[in-house]
Amino acid sequence: MNTSQDLSDALREQVLKAATAVEPLALQGGNSKAFYGRRSSGRPLALAGHRGIVGYEPSELVISARAGTPLEEIETTLAAQGQMLPFEPPHFGPGGTIGGAIACGLGGPRRPWGGAPRDLLLGVKLLDGRGQILEFGGRVMKNVAGYDISRLMVGAMGTLGILLEVSIKVLPAPPEEHTLQFESHEQGNRTLTSKLLRKGLPVTASYAHHGVLRVRLACGEERLRQIRQRYGGEVYADAEGFWRRLRDQHLAFFADRTPLWRLSLPQAAPLELPGPLLSEWGGALRWLKSAEPAAQIRAALAKQGGHAILFRNGDPEGEIFHPLQVRVARLHQAIKKAFDPQGIFNPGRLYEAL
Amino acid sequence: MSENDRQQRRAALAAALLRLLPADAVLFREEELIPYECDGLSAYRHVPLLVLLPHTTEQVQAILRYCHAERIPVVARGAGTGLSGGALPHEEGVLLSLARLNRILEVDPDNMQARVQPGVRNLAISEAAKPHGLYYAPDPSSQIACSIGGNVAENAGGVHCLKYGLTVHNLLEVKLLTMDGELITLGGAGLDGPGLDMLALITGSEGMLGLVVEARIKLLPIPERRQVALAAFDDVETAGNAVARIIAMGILPAGLEMMDNLALRAAEEFAHAGYPTDAAAILLCEVDGGSAEVSEQILQVRKILLEAGAREVRTAADEAERLRFWAGRKNAFPAVGRISPDYYCMDGTIPRHQLARVLREIDGMSRRHGLRCANVFHAGDGNLHPLILYDANQPGELERAERFGGEILELCVAVGGTITGEHGVGLEKIDQMCAQFPDPELSLFHAVKAVFDPLGLLNPGKAIPTLARCAEFGAMHVHAGQTRFPELERF
Numbered sequence: 001m002n003t004s005q006d007l008s009d010a011l012r013e014q015v016l017k018a019a020t021a022v023e024p025l026a027l028q029g030g031n032s033k034a035f036y037g038r039r040s041s042g043r044p045l046a047l048a049g050h051r052g053i054v055g056y057e058p059s060e061l062v063i064s065a066r067a068g069t070p071l072e073e074i075e076t077t078l079a080a081q082g083q084m085l086p087f088e089p090p091h092f093g094p095g096g097t098i099g100g101a102i103a104c105g106l107g108g109p110r111r112p113w114g115g116a117p118r119d120l121l122l123g124v125k126l127l128d129g130r131g132q133i134l135e136f137g138g139r140v141m142k143n144v145a146g147y148d149i150s151r152l153m154v155g156a157m158g159t160l161g162i163l164l165e166v167s168i169k170v171l172p173a174p175p176e177e178h179t180l181q182f183e184s185h186e187q188g189n190r191t192l193t194s195k196l197l198r199k200g201l202p203v204t205a206s207y208a209h210h211g212v213l214r215v216r217l218a219c220g221e222e223r224l225r226q227i228r229q230r231y232g233g234e235v236y237a238d239a240e241g242f243w244r245r246l247r248d249q250h251l252a253f254f255a256d257r258t259p260l261w262r263l264s265l266p267q268a269a270p271l272e273l274p275g276p277l278l279s280e281w282g283g284a285l286r287w288l289k290s291a292e293p294a295a296q297i298r299a300a301l302a303k304q305g306g307h308a309i310l311f312r313n314g315d316p317e318g319e320i321f322h323p324l325q326v327r328v329a330r331l332h333q334a335i336k337k338a339f340d341p342q343g344i345f346n347p348g349r350l351y352e353a354l
Numbered sequence: 355m356s357e358n359d360r361q362q363r364r365a366a367l368a369a370a371l372l373r374l375l376p377a378d379a380v381l382f383r384e385e386e387l388i389p390y391e392c393d394g395l396s397a398y399r400h401v402p403l404l405v406l407l408p409h410t411t412e413q414v415q416a417i418l419r420y421c422h423a424e425r426i427p428v429v430a431r432g433a434g435t436g437l438s439g440g441a442l443p444h445e446e447g448v449l450l451s452l453a454r455l456n457r458i459l460e461v462d463p464d465n466m467q468a469r470v471q472p473g474v475r476n477l478a479i480s481e482a483a484k485p486h487g488l489y490y491a492p493d494p495s496s497q498i499a500c501s502i503g504g505n506v507a508e509n510a511g512g513v514h515c516l517k518y519g520l521t522v523h524n525l526l527e528v529k530l531l532t533m534d535g536e537l538i539t540l541g542g543a544g545l546d547g548p549g550l551d552m553l554a555l556i557t558g559s560e561g562m563l564g565l566v567v568e569a570r571i572k573l574l575p576i577p578e579r580r581q582v583a584l585a586a587f588d589d590v591e592t593a594g595n596a597v598a599r600i601i602a603m604g605i606l607p608a609g610l611e612m613m614d615n616l617a618l619r620a621a622e623e624f625a626h627a628g629y630p631t632d633a634a635a636i637l638l639c640e641v642d643g644g645s646a647e648v649s650e651q652i653l654q655v656r657k658i659l660l661e662a663g664a665r666e667v668r669t670a671a672d673e674a675e676r677l678r679f680w681a682g683r684k685n686a687f688p689a690v691g692r693i694s695p696d697y698y699c700m701d702g703t704i705p706r707h708q709l710a711r712v713l714r715e716i717d718g719m720s721r722r723h724g725l726r727c728a729n730v731f732h733a734g735d736g737n738l739h740p741l742i743l744y745d746a747n748q749p750g751e752l753e754r755a756e757r758f759g760g761e762i763l764e765l766c767v768a769v770g771g772t773i774t775g776e777h778g779v780g781l782e783k784i785d786q787m788c789a790q791f792p793d794p795e796l797s798l799f800h801a802v803k804a805v806f807d808p809l810g811l812l813n814p815g816k817a818i819p820t821l822a823r824c825a826e827f828g829a830m831h832v833h834a835g836q837t838r839f840p841e842l843e844r845f
Contacts, residue, residue: 059580151554264544305543
């Protein structure tokens with residue numbers, strides 16, 4: 001069942017030892033996202049034992065938990081109070097932790113409307129490369145004292161420090177959600193998506209693939225009827241399971257060995273790249289299966305102001321994340337040094353030189 | 355530096371910069387400099403060596419390159435509406451106003467975003483987006499005047515943060531000049547950017563890490579309908595509990611604001627909003643969305659408020675009345691300004707359930723310091739704006755107001771909150787940073803600063819106190835009664 005355990009001191013000792021020996025550590029939460037990112041050399045350091053919800057007051061809309069707390073435990077606890085993690089974190093597999101979800105910074109289908117992990121993270125307790133336990137942010141919604149170190153941890157893939165504890169804004173779960181399915185050619189679906197978004201319909205997820213558009217709406221039966229009257233669409237029955245399979249990439253689309261690209265770009269931006277495509281977030285997130293050269297894919301994205309991540313089936317020793325401007329890359333290295341002077345945390349996991 | 359040396363220094367610097375900039379971009383005469391001596395926190399004033407008003411990003415870049423090479427401090431200024439002294443000039447440096455970079459570069463309705471220069475006013479973005487049925491969500495009370503560059507620097511909020519977030523939640527990308535004049539892009543045109551989230555790090559960094567020269571922001575659909583309920587309470591604590599009830603019932607209001615009796619009476623007199631002036635506190639609760647949901651939710655809100663002990667709940671009869679209800683709240687600061695010669699606005703955030711305790715203790719402090727205090731509260735997100743009423747012409751009152759304010763902020767930290775929710779640290783709250791952060795955290799902040807600005811030329815002395823200053827501040831606490839910022843002149 002749900003256990004609670006504070007391993008701060010033990011982890012701190014491990015870090016001090018590693019820093020003295022300049023021995024890299026490969027941080028490991030639930031190991032559910034091991035496929036994601038570059039391969040990091042280093043001695044595995046298990047973090048999942050440092051777990052337990054340490055504070056949850058539903059009327060404050062904040063939950064604080066040790067980073068090794070299973071996502072499932074957090075989601076169950078919130079659901080019992082009619083609340084949710086608004087970024088709908090992907091699980092990919094069993095055992096995922098809240099710390100891993102924050103460190104990877106990935107949002108699920110609800111992300112454009114509920115917020116990204118970085119939008120919802122309010123504070124962290126962090127173990128840095130000197131073995132110091134530091135606290136940034138807090139448990140309140142608004143806090144502009146000092147630089148926003150907490151949000152810098154989101155998507156850092158553990159390269160800046162070990163997350164010990166995170167405080168996250170939660171929201172009431174919508175009392176009802178319904179999914180409508182539309183069938184049209186690709187352009188028709190794109191036009192409809194754009195219309196639904198710009199009209200401010202209560203959209204909480206979208207999926208477009210192969211002429212099928214599914215849209216999840218947080219509304220009651222009456223509003224749903226009005227929406228259908230105006231825009232059409234059939235009520236889709238197996239909605240809950242479908243969105244979960246999309247979130248966790250358990251749909252057939254994701255089940256092959258072709259390189260899978262995660263493309264982030266403006267929602268209506270045109271994109272001409274060959275290969276099967278699946279679109280989420282109203283078009284702002286697109287999944288592309290393509291063995292075309294990385295440079296070609298990245299250039300197409302850069303043209304739209306977006307970026308491309310080789311999400312699955314890439315070479316873990318190669319370039320997975322989008323290359324940075326030279327000056328920005330230098331700033332990354334300097335930031336890394338400020339947090340982790342000996343370079344012991346997940347070296348190479350995000351970028352080779354980080 | 356003697357006055358004579360200073361004038362010579364000014365003349366030499368002006369001559370050098372006039373070689374890089376058009377004549378109208380360099381202000382050096384005393385009478386031209388005076389209007390820039392302070393921002394919205396007028397208790398602190400410094401005349402800079404020069405005020406620079408560049409027209410283009412290239413000119414900003416040229417200024418930074420020159421100042422970097424010559425080791426001249428640079429303080430950036432947007433519209434000058436900041437309330438924490440973040441844009442207070444440096445006497446040995448230049449004040450760099452970004453007000454002339456004021457073009458809306460692109461409104462892109464299909465992608466629901468806009469690209470703007472830093473000097474564009476917050477409200478001007480919503481006005482430009484309106485024909486497309488879109489708007490820019492963060493709405494600080496100064497939105498008529500404040501500019502987007504300053505909003506990014508301060509991570510500005512507003513009265514609709516609970517549902518729509520702060521600047522950081524509505525910002526996609528910035529083009530930033532570092533102190534050595536290099537142009538970098540952080541974030542992206544999509545919903546996330548590559549690499550570390552340096553966009554979040556820049557947001558709210560108070561002009562310490564770089565200068566924003568372009569921002570790409572999100573636009574949202576204008577809600578089909580908005581409705582507001584006004585609830586009157588006989589005591590503040592009941593009002594505070596009602597806030598928790600609304601949220602516990604699963605409602606996410608677009609705005610949830612509270613005012614105490616002193617604040618609401620001042621606002622009523624100023625804006626004639628129709629507030630019940632005999633109430634101990636009022637709550638404004640706004641819901642927005644589709645017409646049907648709004649009707650349903652406002653009924654629910656009304657029911658919850660009455661059950662939670664509201665004496666009376668009114669809903670706006672029409673759009674005009676809704677705007678009137680808000681006009682009172684949005685003008686609360688100037689309204690309080692009318693009932694007192696001066697006021698000092700605080701900006702702490704607390705966990706909501708601590709509200710009753712915090713208000714009780716503020717009341718005690720008010721009596722101890724012999725100064726009135728009006729409370730305006732972004733109740734939805736726990737952001738408290740106590741307005742301390744004082745008269746700067748009465749000897750000792752400003753110092754008393756500052757001590758009172760300092761105590762409020764330290765109380766906010768003690769109950770698990772923060773010294774600033776949305777106004778920033780600037781110079782004003784630099785000592786309270788010592789109460790909020792231990793030395794190791796402060797050291798890391800300095801290390802981050804050094805990553806971007808190793809020479810410490812951008813906005814020196816603001817936002818993050820030196821460890822030495824904190825050691826002194828700790829000592830000062832023992833000797834109560836000493837003045838803060840002894841190095842600064844008083845007005």
